[in-house]
Amino acid sequence: MSHAPLLDIKNVTQKFGGVVAVDDLTLHVNEGEVFALVGPNGAGKSTVFNLISRFYTPANGSISFNGEQLLDLVPDRIPSLGIARTFQNIELFEQATVLQNLLVGRHRHRATNVLSELFFLPSVRREERRHRHAVEQVIDFLDLQPYRDKMIAGLPYGVRKVVELGRALATEPKLLLLDEPASGLSVEETQDMAFWIEDIQKQMGITVLMVEHDMGLVSAVSNRVMALADGKELATGTPQEVQSHPAVIEAYLGTSGIQKGGQQAEKSSAAKSAPKPAKTAAKKASAKKAVPKKAAAKKPAAKKPAARKQATRKPASARKGAKS
Amino acid sequence: MDFIQLIVSGLASGCVYGLIALGFVLIYKATEAVNFAQGDFMMIGAFICLGLTNQDFWGLNFWLAVPIAIVIMAVLGYLFDWGVLRFMFGQSQVSIVILTIAVGFILRFAAGTIWSHEPVSLETPFAGRDISLGGVVLGFDEIAIIIVTLLLTLALFIFFSRTKLGMAMQASSQNQLAAYYMGIPVKRIQSLVWALSGAVAAVAGILFASKGAIDPSAGLLGIKAFAAAAIGGFGSLPGALVGGLIIGLVEPLSARYGAPGFSQIAPYGILILVLVFRPGGLFSQTQKKKV
Amino acid sequence: MRFVFKTTYDADINLFKHKTQMGYYFALFAAVLALPLYFVWTGNPYLLGEITAVLIFAIVGMGLMLLTGQTGLASLGHAAFMALGCYSNILLLNAGVPWLIAFPLAGLIAGVVGTVIALPVLRLHGVYLALATLALSIIAGDIIVLLEAYTGGVSGIAVPDISIFGYEINKYANPYAFYYVVLAVVFIIALLYRNLLRAPTGRSFSAIRDSEISAQAMGINPTRTKAKSFFLSCVAAGLAGSLFGHSATYITHETFDLVMSITLLLMIVIGGLGFIHGAFLGAVVVGLIPVLIANGRSLLATTFGININIPGLESAMFAAILMGFILFEPMGLYGRWLKVRTYFELFPFYRKDMFRRQKSYLKTERVQ
Numbered sequence: 001m002s003h004a005p006l007l008d009i010k011n012v013t014q015k016f017g018g019v020v021a022v023d024d025l026t027l028h029v030n031e032g033e034v035f036a037l038v039g040p041n042g043a044g045k046s047t048v049f050n051l052i053s054r055f056y057t058p059a060n061g062s063i064s065f066n067g068e069q070l071l072d073l074v075p076d077r078i079p080s081l082g083i084a085r086t087f088q089n090i091e092l093f094e095q096a097t098v099l100q101n102l103l104v105g106r107h108r109h110r111a112t113n114v115l116s117e118l119f120f121l122p123s124v125r126r127e128e129r130r131h132r133h134a135v136e137q138v139i140d141f142l143d144l145q146p147y148r149d150k151m152i153a154g155l156p157y158g159v160r161k162v163v164e165l166g167r168a169l170a171t172e173p174k175l176l177l178l179d180e181p182a183s184g185l186s187v188e189e190t191q192d193m194a195f196w197i198e199d200i201q202k203q204m205g206i207t208v209l210m211v212e213h214d215m216g217l218v219s220a221v222s223n224r225v226m227a228l229a230d231g232k233e234l235a236t237g238t239p240q241e242v243q244s245h246p247a248v249i250e251a252y253l254g255t256s257g258i259q260k261g262g263q264q265a266e267k268s269s270a271a272k273s274a275p276k277p278a279k280t281a282a283k284k285a286s287a288k289k290a291v292p293k294k295a296a297a298k299k300p301a302a303k304k305p306a307a308r309k310q311a312t313r314k315p316a317s318a319r320k321g322a323k324s
Numbered sequence: 325m326d327f328i329q330l331i332v333s334g335l336a337s338g339c340v341y342g343l344i345a346l347g348f349v350l351i352y353k354a355t356e357a358v359n360f361a362q363g364d365f366m367m368i369g370a371f372i373c374l375g376l377t378n379q380d381f382w383g384l385n386f387w388l389a390v391p392i393a394i395v396i397m398a399v400l401g402y403l404f405d406w407g408v409l410r411f412m413f414g415q416s417q418v419s420i421v422i423l424t425i426a427v428g429f430i431l432r433f434a435a436g437t438i439w440s441h442e443p444v445s446l447e448t449p450f451a452g453r454d455i456s457l458g459g460v461v462l463g464f465d466e467i468a469i470i471i472v473t474l475l476l477t478l479a480l481f482i483f484f485s486r487t488k489l490g491m492a493m494q495a496s497s498q499n500q501l502a503a504y505y506m507g508i509p510v511k512r513i514q515s516l517v518w519a520l521s522g523a524v525a526a527v528a529g530i531l532f533a534s535k536g537a538i539d540p541s542a543g544l545l546g547i548k549a550f551a552a553a554a555i556g557g558f559g560s561l562p563g564a565l566v567g568g569l570i571i572g573l574v575e576p577l578s579a580r581y582g583a584p585g586f587s588q589i590a591p592y593g594i595l596i597l598v599l600v601f602r603p604g605g606l607f608s609q610t611q612k613k614k615v
Numbered sequence: 616m617r618f619v620f621k622t623t624y625d626a627d628i629n630l631f632k633h634k635t636q637m638g639y640y641f642a643l644f645a646a647v648l649a650l651p652l653y654f655v656w657t658g659n660p661y662l663l664g665e666i667t668a669v670l671i672f673a674i675v676g677m678g679l680m681l682l683t684g685q686t687g688l689a690s691l692g693h694a695a696f697m698a699l700g701c702y703s704n705i706l707l708l709n710a711g712v713p714w715l716i717a718f719p720l721a722g723l724i725a726g727v728v729g730t731v732i733a734l735p736v737l738r739l740h741g742v743y744l745a746l747a748t749l750a751l752s753i754i755a756g757d758i759i760v761l762l763e764a765y766t767g768g769v770s771g772i773a774v775p776d777i778s779i780f781g782y783e784i785n786k787y788a789n790p791y792a793f794y795y796v797v798l799a800v801v802f803i804i805a806l807l808y809r810n811l812l813r814a815p816t817g818r819s820f821s822a823i824r825d826s827e828i829s830a831q832a833m834g835i836n837p838t839r840t841k842a843k844s845f846f847l848s849c850v851a852a853g854l855a856g857s858l859f860g861h862s863a864t865y866i867t868h869e870t871f872d873l874v875m876s877i878t879l880l881l882m883i884v885i886g887g888l889g890f891i892h893g894a895f896l897g898a899v900v901v902g903l904i905p906v907l908i909a910n911g912r913s914l915l916a917t918t919f920g921i922n923i924n925i926p927g928l929e930s931a932m933f934a935a936i937l938m939g940f941i942l943f944e945p946m947g948l949y950g951r952w953l954k955v956r957t958y959f960e961l962f963p964f965y966r967k968d969m970f971r972r973q974k975s976y977l978k979t980e981r982v983q
Contacts, residue, residue, distance in 0.1 A: 053832055079834035091829035093822050095889070099627070103815075104822045108834040110815045114843060117814035118807045124814055125628060131815075132624040171833065358742045360749070411942050418689045418888075421745050422880055423941045425691065426934040429877065433931030441926055540927075544873075547753055550746050558742075588757045592750045599743070600735045 004067070006031040006207050007052070007175055012061030014047055014231075021047040022058070023231035029175070034201050034208040036218045038242070039228035040251060045211040046088055047231075049177050052209075053085055054078055065175065080108045082174035086164045086181065088211075092152045098163050099148050102138060105170030106131040138166045142196065158189045165196065169204075176200065178210035182217050190217055197221045215243065227251065328460050330576050336466035336535060338572020339473035340366075343528035344549035345556065345564035346480075347521035353559050354497040354517035357409065357420045361428035363546015364435075365522055369397045370529030370538045371435045374446045381439075386449055394526045401522025405515040428543055436540040443537035446530065469531045476527060477565060493517055551595040557605025566606065570594065630809060647798060651791045660790040664862075667790070669902040670797045671858045676882050676894030677808050678851025683880070684889035685817065686844040687824030688741050692748030693852045693879045695755035698871035700725035700853025701774075701860035702759070702766055708775040715779060718857055725853025730846045737841045744845075752876045759868040771867035774860040786862050797858055804851055808891055811847075820844050874930050881937045887947025896948045908932065 005028035014022040022044040029035045037045045050056045052063060054075040063070040065081055073081075084105070093101050109131065112124045139145055142162050147155060152163065161181065168176055181197070182190040194217050200206050201221070212218050218225060219239035227234040227248045235245035242248055348362040359365075373393035375381045384392075404427070412420055453464040484490040496503035496510045497517075504510045532538060532545075552571045556563025571591045579587035598605060619626065619633050631637035654660045675697060682688050690696075703724040707717035732751065736743040760768045777784040777796060784792045811817045819840050822830035827837050860866055878901055886897025908929055915921045944951055958965040 055828070055831075074836075075831045076834050076836045079832065085832055087829060087832075091826045091832075093825035093829070095825055096818070096821050100818055100821070104818050104830070104833050104835075107815060107819060107822075112815065114811075114816050114847075117816050118810055120810040120814065124810075125625075128628050128814070129624050132627070136624075167833070358745070360745070408938075408942065415941075415945060416687065417741065418683060418687060418745075419884075419941050419945060421689050421742065422884060423938060425877060425880075426937040426941070429930050429934035430938070433925075433927040433934075436927050437925055544753065547746075547750055551750060554743065554746060558740075589754050589761075592754060595747075595750070596735060599739070599747075603735070603739055 005029060006066060007209065008062075008064045009048070009052075010062045010064075012048075012051060012058045012063060014044070014051060014056055014058045021231050022051065024061075025228075025231065025233060027226055027233070027236070029207060029209050031174075031207055032201070032205060033223040034197060034210070034221050036222035036225045036239075037209070037211045037228060038213070038215070038218060038225055039234070042230075043228040044231035045228055046179055048228075049085060049179050049209075049211065052078070052083065052177060079171055079173075082172070083177065084168035084171040084173035084175075085177035086161075086168050086179055088179040088183070090157075090160050090164055092160055092164055092167070094153045095151065097149050097151055098144060098155070098166075099135065099139075101152060101163055101167050102135040102170045103131055105138075105167040106134060108171055109134075134172070135170050138169045141169070141199070142166045158185055161185060161189070161193075165193075169200070169206075173206060175207045175209060178208060178212075180211055180213065182212060182214045190214060193217065194220045215239075219243070329462065330580060331573065332462055332466055332470075334573040334576045335569060336463075336469040336572070337575065338569035339469050339565075340528050340532045340535070340568070341545070341549045341552045341571050342565035342568025343473060343476070343524055343531070344546055345553040345568050346561060347524040347528070348546075348549060348553050349556075349559065349561055349564045350517055350521045350524065352553075353561075354493060355405075355409075355514045356417070358417065358424070359521070360421055360424040360546070360550075361431060361543070362521070362525060363549060364428040364431040364543030365397065365401070365525035366529040366532065366546065367538060367540060367543040368400070368431050368435055368529070369393055369522070369526030370446065370533035370542070371439050371540075372396050373526070373530045374444060374533055374538070375439055378444070378447050380444075386447070390530060393530065394523045397522040397526035397529075398519040399522075401525075402515045402519040404522075405518035409518075410511065428546075432540045432543055441540060443539040445537040446533035448534040450534070463535075465535050469535060472527065472531060473565075476524070480524075480561070489513075489516070493520075548591055551591055554595055555598045555605055557607040560605070560607035563605055563607030628813060630813075644802075651794055655791070663790050663794055664786065665902060665906075667786075667794050667797050668862060669898045670794075670801050671855050671862060672879075672882060672901060673895045673898040674797075674801055674804055674858065675852045675855035675879055676886065676898050677804055677891065678848040678855065679879050680883050680886075680888070680891065680894045681808065681811075681820070681851070682844050682848035683883055684893065685812070685824065686820040686841060688841060688844070689745045689880065690748045690845075690848070691745055691873075691876050691880065692750075692752035692755070693848075694871040694873070694875035695748075695752045696725045696729045696849045696852035697856030697859060697875075698755055698759065699728055699849075700856035701866060701871070702772075703853070704857035704860060705772060705774055705866075706765060714777050718777075718854070721857045722850040722854040725856065726846045726850035729849030729852070730842055733845050734838075734842060737845065738838050748876075749873075752873050756868045756872065766868070769868055771865055774864050774866060777861055784861075786864060793861070800854060800858065804854070805891065812891075816840075816843065877930075877937075878933060881933055883947075884937060885940050885947055887949030887951075888945075890947070890949040892952075893947050893949045900948070904933065904936070905929065 007029040009025060009027050012022055012025050013020065021042075025044070025048065027035075027048075037048060039045055047056065051058055052065075052070065054070060054073060054077075057071065065083060068081055070078065070081075093104060096104075110127065112121075112127050117124050139148060142165065144159075144162060144166055147159055147163070152160060155163070161184070165178070165181065168178075178197070182193050185193060197208060197210070197217075198221055201208055208221075210218075210222070222239055224236065225239045225242040226236040227242050227245065229247075229251040234247045234251055235242045237245070344362055344366050347365065348359055351357055351359045351362075373389050376384045376389035376392055377386045382389075408423070408427075409420070412423065448465070450464040450468055454461050455464060455467060456462075482490075484494055492503070492508045492513055493516070495506065496508055496513045500510050503513075529538070532542065548571055549568065552567035553564045554567070555570055556565070556567030571594065574590050574594055575587050578590035582590065621627065626632075631640065650666070651660075651663060654663045675693060679690060679693050682690055700721045704717055704721035707720060708714060712720070733744060733747065736747045759766045762768070766772060776788075777793070779796075782792075784796060786793045819830065819835045820843075822833065822835055823837055823840050823844075830840070831837060856871070859870075863870065882897035882901045883893055884897070885900050886893030886895065940947060946953070
C-alpha cells in the first residue's frame with residue numbers, strides 16, 4: 001500500500017438546506033481492497049456515492065480518482081474513468097431485456113457513431129459481437145442465463161439486484177460502488193452476493209466501495225470498514241475493530257439505548273419506496289444484534305468454505321427456489 | 325396616460341394567465357401530472373357561467389351563477405381525476421400529457437356544440453363601465469379582475485398555510501408516501517386538488533369572459549399560461565402568477581411598440597430567453613431525482 | 616410457439632429472428648412492390664393515392680415513434696417540422712436545386728433547425744419539450760405568415776414537381792411513380808430505424824426513456840442523446856413534410872396546423888408506442904378514420920335522412936379514440952396483436968396479466 005490510493009476524498013462537505021449530510025469527510029480507498037461504509041440511516045453513506053457519481057456537487061473539498069479530479073467532470077464522464085455503480089432503489093431500464101440492460105453497460109466502450117450505426121456497417125456488427133461477448137462473460141459469472149431475454153419489468157427483486165450488479169460489471173470498472181447490495185435479499189441471495197463480491201475483488205481485481213447495513217456481509221468480504229454518523233467519520237479499520245469501537249456502539253445503540261443517528265437527510269428517500277421503513281427497521285435491528293454479538297456476525301465467514309461449494313454448484317436454482 | 329391604461333389591461337390579462345397557470349401548477353405539484361387541458365377547463369368554466377347567466381340561455385342572476393359555475397367546475401375536476409386519471413395510475417407522464425390534450429379537444433367540441441362556436445361575451449354587472457382616475461380611464465372589468473385575483477391568491481395562501489386540508493395537500497405534494505403513512509388519503513387529496521384547480525379555472529374563465537368575448541378555441545390560451553408557469557418555474561405558485569403577469573404585460577407592449585405580428589410570438593420569445601438563461605424558471609426549485 | 620436455437624451472437628444481431636420471419640417480410644415487400652399492378656388493371660388509381668398518403672404519414676410516424684416511443688419524449692409540434700421540411704424543399708427546388716439534393720437537404724434543415732429550437736428545453740424535464748413544441752406548433756402559422764415573402768403566407772405556394780434526372784413525377788400525372796418514390800423513402804427510413812435500434816445508440820435512447828439517472832451513471836449524456844433522437848425525428852418529419860407537399864401540390868399557412876400535430880401523436884399511440892410496426896398501423900388507422908366518418912355521414916344522410924354536420928366532430932372523435940386507447944389499450948394496436956399472438960402461441964397457458972405493467976406508487980423524477 002505504498003502507492004497513492006485509487007480513490008481519494010478530502011474534506012468533502014455536502015449540505016441540503018440546513019442539513020449537513022456529509023461533514024468534512026476524508027477517506028481513501030486503496031487499489032484492490034473492499035471498503036465498506038456502514039452507519040445508521042442518514043449518516044451520509046449514499047450521499048458519498050452520489051458525490052463520487054457527481055450527482056451532487058460538494059460545498060468544498062476534493063475527490064480524486066486515479067489522479068483525476070472528479071469535481072471537474074460531469075456525471076456522464078465518470079463511468080469512462082472506470083467507476084461503475086449500483087443504486088439503493090434499483091434503477092434498471094424497465095422496458096428492456098436483461099441482455100439489453102447489460103449491453104447499455106458497455107456504452108463507455110463503444111467505438112461506433114450514429115452514422116455508421118444507421119447503416120449498420122460491418123464495423124458496427126464487429127463491435128456488437130465484441131460487446132455481446134463481454135456481456136456473456138458477465139452473464140456466466142452471475143448465472144443470469146435463464147433471464148437473458150426476459151424483460152426487467154417482470155423480474156423478481158433479487159434478480160434485478162443481480163442484473164444491476166451485472167450492468168455495473170459490464171462497464172469493466174476499476175472501482176465498483178455498491179449501494180446496499182444485499183438490501184431486500186434473502187439469506188441465500190446474500191450469500192451469493194458475498195461470493196460474487198469476493199470474486200470481483202480477487203479474480204477480476206476490481207476495487208469495491210460499498211454501503212451496506214448487513215454486518216454479516218460486511219465482515220465477510222471487506223478489508224476495511226468506515227463507520228459514519230451524521231456525515232462524520234466515527235471509526236475506520238478492520239470490521240472487527242470498527243464493530244468493537246466504543247463510538248460505533250454508541251452511535252448504534254446510544255448511551256441510553258436510544259438511536260441517535262440523524263435521520264434528516266434520508267427522510268424523504270426513506271418514504272419513497274413502500275417497504276423501506278419496515279426494511280430499515282429490520283436492518284437496524286440486525287445491525288444492533290451484530291454489534292454486541294461479534295460471533296454471530298462472523299458466522300457466515302466461518303461457514304463459508306462449506307457453503308461456497310454448495311452455492312457454486314447450483315446457485316441459479318437455489319436462488320430461484322428462494323424466490324418462488 | 326395611454327401607457328398606464330396599457331399596463332392595467334396587460335396586468336388584467338396577466339392575472340387571467342396567472343390564474344390558469346396557477347391551476348396548472350397546483351396539479352403538477354400535487355400529482356406530477358401535467359394538465360394540458362387547463363386552458364380548456366378555463367374555457368368550459370366561462371361557458372358554464374355564461375350559460376347560466378346570459379339572457380340567451382338560462383338568465384340566472386350573475387351572483388348566483390358564479391358560485392354555481394365554480395362548484396360545477398370543481399366537481400368536474402374531481403370526477404376527471406376520480407373517473408379517468410386513476411386508471412392511468414403507473415403510466416408514464418407522456419401518456420398523461422397526450423390524454424389531457426385529447427380531453428382539451430373533446431371539451432372544445434362540447435362547448436361549441438352546447439353553447440356556441442362564435443365568440444360570446446359574458447353579461448356581467450360591471451361590463452362596459454369605466455372609472456376615471458385623474459384622467460386615466462380604466463375599465464371596471466379590468467379593476468375587478470385584478471382585485472379578484474389578489475383576493476383569490478390571498479385565500480389560497482390562507483388555505484394552504486392555515487387549514488388542515490390545505491396542509492394535507494402540501495404534504496402529499498411534497499412526499500406522497502410519507503403523507504400516506506401519516507394517514508392522509510392521498511388519492512382523495514389528489515382528486516380534491518383537481519377540484520381546486522377546476523374551481524380556480526372557473527374563476528379565471530369568468531374573469532376572462534367578462535373582459536372580452538369567449539369562444540371554444542379560447543382554451544388555446546392555456547399555452548400562454550403554460551409559458552407563464554414555465555417562466556415562473558413550473559412548481560412554484562407565486563412563480564405562476566408572476567409569470568402570468570410578465571406574459572400579460574409583454575403582449576400589449578410588444579403589440580404597441582413591436583413589429584406587426586410580433587406580439588403573437590413575443591411571449592414565447594420571453595419563455596425561450598428564460599429557459600436558456602434560467603432553465604428552472606425564475607422561481608426555480610431543485611429538480612433532481614434522489615437515488 | 617417457435618423456439619429458435621441460437622448458435623451465434625449474430626442470431627440476436629441480425630434483422631430477422633429466423634428464416635420464416637424473413638420470408639414474411641420479403642413477401643410483404645413483394646406485395647407492396649406489386650401493388651400498383653392491381654390499380655393499373657382496374658385503371659382507377661384513386662385508392663393508390665390514399666395508400667401513398669398513408670405511407671407518407673408512416674414516415675413521420677416513424678420519426679415521432681423514435682422520439683416518443685423509444686426516447687420517451689413527446690413532441691406536439693411535429694407538424695411544424697413537417698412544414699419546415701416542406702417549405703425548405705419548395706424553396707430549394709424553386710432556386711433550381713435538383714430534387715435528389717433538395718429533398719434530403721430539406722430533411723437535414725428540418726433536423727438542424729428543430730434541434731436548435733429544442734436544445735434549450737432538452738436539458739430539462741420532458742414536459743418542457745411537450746410545452747415548447749406545443750407553443751411552436753401554435754405559432755408556426757404566424758411565422759409562416761410573417762415570412763410571406765418566401766412562403767406565400769396566407770395565399771399559399773405551389774409545390775414544384777419531383778424531377779429525377781429529367782423524369783418529372785407528379786402525383787396526378789403519374790401516381791405510380793410517386794408511389795414508388797414514397798415507398799423507397801419508407802423502406803430506407805424503416806431500415807435505418809431498425810439498424811439504429813439494434814445498435815448502441817438505440818439502446819441509449821431506451822435507457823434515457825426508462826431511467827435518466829442510471830443512463831448517466833452508465834456514461835450516457837442525456838442532453839446529447841435526446842438531441843440525437845430529436846434530430847433524427849425531425850429529419851424524418853422534414854422528409855415526410857416534403858413528400859406531403861408534393862402530394863398536396865399546393866400548401867398554405869394552415870396546412871400544417873396543431874390538429875395535424877395531434878393527429879401524428881394519435882397515430883403512434885393507436886399504433887403502439889415503442890414498436891416500429893405501430894407507426895404503420897397507426898398511419899393506416901388515421902388514414903381510414905376520415906374515410907369511415909365520411910362514409911358514415913353519407914350513409915346516415917341517404918338512408919335515414921339525418922344530416923350530421925357538427926363542426927369539430929372529426930377532431931373530437933380523434934380525441935375520443937385517443938383517450939380510449941390510452942385508457943384501455945396503452946400498448947396500441949400492435950400491442951393488441953402481440954397479446955393475441957401470445958395467446959395462441961401459449962394456448963391454453965396465457966395469463967391475463969402477462970403484459971400488465973408494473974404499477975409504482977409514484978415514479979417521481981424530482982427531489983423534494
